[in-house]
Amino acid sequence: MPLPTVEQETGAQPTHAIIWLHGLGADGNDFAPIVPELVDDAWPALRFVFPHAPVRPVTVNNGIPMRAWYDIKGLALADKQDAEGIRASVGEVEALIAREIERGIPASRIVLAGFSQGGAIALAAGLRHTATLAGIVALSTYVPMHETVEAERHGANHETPIFWGHGTADPIVPIALGTLSRDTLVALGHQVDWHTYPMGHQVSLQEIADLRVWLGKRLTNG
Numbered sequence: 742m743p744l745p746t747v748e749q750e751t752g753a754q755p756t757h758a759i760i761w762l763h764g765l766g767a768d769g770n771d772f773a774p775i776v777p778e779l780v781d782d783a784w785p786a787l788r789f790v791f792p793h794a795p796v797r798p799v800t801v802n803n804g805i806p807m808r809a810w811y812d813i814k815g816l817a818l819a820d821k822q823d824a825e826g827i828r829a830s831v832g833e834v835e836a837l838i839a840r841e842i843e844r845g846i847p848a849s850r851i852v853l854a855g856f857s858q859g860g861a862i863a864l865a866a867g868l869r870h871t872a873t874l875a876g877i878v879a880l881s882t883y884v885p886m887h888e889t890v891e892a893e894r895h896g897a898n899h900e901t902p903i904f905w906g907h908g909t910a911d912p913i914v915p916i917a918l919g920t921l922s923r924d925t926l927v928a929l930g931h932q933v934d935w936h937t938y939p940m941g942h943q944v945s946l947q948e949i950a951d952l953r954v955w956l957g958k959r960l961t962n963g
Contacts, residue, residue: 743833743836743837743840744795744833744836744837745769745792745793746769746791746792746793746837747769747770747773747793748788748789748790749773749776749788749789750786750787750788750789751776751784751786751787751788751789752785752786752787754786755785755786755787755788755846756785756846756850757784757785757787757788757846757851757852757960758787758788758789758790758846758852759788759789759790759851759854759878759956760790760792760834760837760838760841760851760852760853760854760863761789761790761791761855761859761878762792762834762853762855762856762858762859762860762862762863763793763794763856763858764855764856764858764859764881765807765808765809765810765813765858766799766802766807766808767808768793768808769791770791771791771856772791772856772944773789775944775949776789778949779949779952779953779956780953781957783957783961784956784957784961785960787960790837790841792833792837793808794808794809794810794830794858794859795808795809795830795833796809797809797811798812799813800813800815801813801814809826810826810827810858810859810862811826811827811830811858811861811862811885813858822885824886827861827862827865827885830862830865831865831869834853834863834866835866835870838851838853838866838870847872848870848872849872849873849875850875851874851875852874852875852876852877852878852959852960853866853867853874853876853878854878854879855879855880855882856880856881856944857880857881857882857913857914857942858882859882860878860879860880860881860882860883861879861882861885862885863878863879863882864879864882864885864903864922865884865885865886867898867903868893868894868895868898868931869898870895870897871895871897872897873900873901874898874901875959875960876902876903876904876955876956877898877901877902878952878956879903879905879906880905880906880907880944880948881908881911881913881942881944882905882914882922883918883919883921883922884922884925887922887925890925890926891929894929899929899930899931900931900932901931902932902934902955902959903926903931903933903934904934904936904951904952904955904956905923906937906944906948906951907919907920907935907936907937907938908937908938908939908940908941908942908943908945909937909939909940910939910940910941911940911941911942912941912942913941913942914942916937923935934955936948936951
């Protein structure tokens with residue numbers, strides 16, 4: 742059973758989909774308001790799918806249950822990673838992709854997007870997916886389980902374009918971690934369109950504008 746979702750369609754009978762994963766402690770409603778700012782009238786009809794992450798205890802937040810794609814066990818995000826939780830959420834994303842395919846949208850017209858924790862899962866799922874996706878959007882995030890990416894990534898998405906936006910003053914996911922993750926993927930031959938912005942752990946209007954241009958190229962070519 743796929744996760745519960747908030748959905749928006751920009752036109753009848755959507756031909757493309759964007760599955761967008763929220764950050765820690767938020768839910769599927771978090772990014773729904775950006776749709777009008779992001780969408781271009783010239784694009785084909787889109788279905789935006791904003792899933793709600795499962796509720797689970799989060800160690801760094803004193804074990805308080807909240808919506809999270811995986812547990813965070815320490816302040817250094819790349820340390821003591823919750824591989825089991827990450828893999829479970831990758832499975833949830835696979836189920837969401839499968840549902841879009843069942844509804845008539847092929848993988849080649851599906852973009853995976855996410856912010857922070859959601860971006861980490863978008864990267865983990867997208868790089869491992871066995872059919873070519875339209876693109877991956879990674880906002881204020883990092884590559885989880887980076888030591889297994891080379892072995893586990895699938896050839897279908899070696900050339901899938903990646904949009905990456907990161908704040909230069911991000912106190913939650915330091916830009917150094919984002920840069921390290923970017924460099925890891927570039928060294929493996931992935932196409933990363935890297936953008937930085939003078940902001941913290943957030944999304945900016947300029948970032949949305951840049952993403953709109955990038956998405957336009959992905960959505961009008963397939």
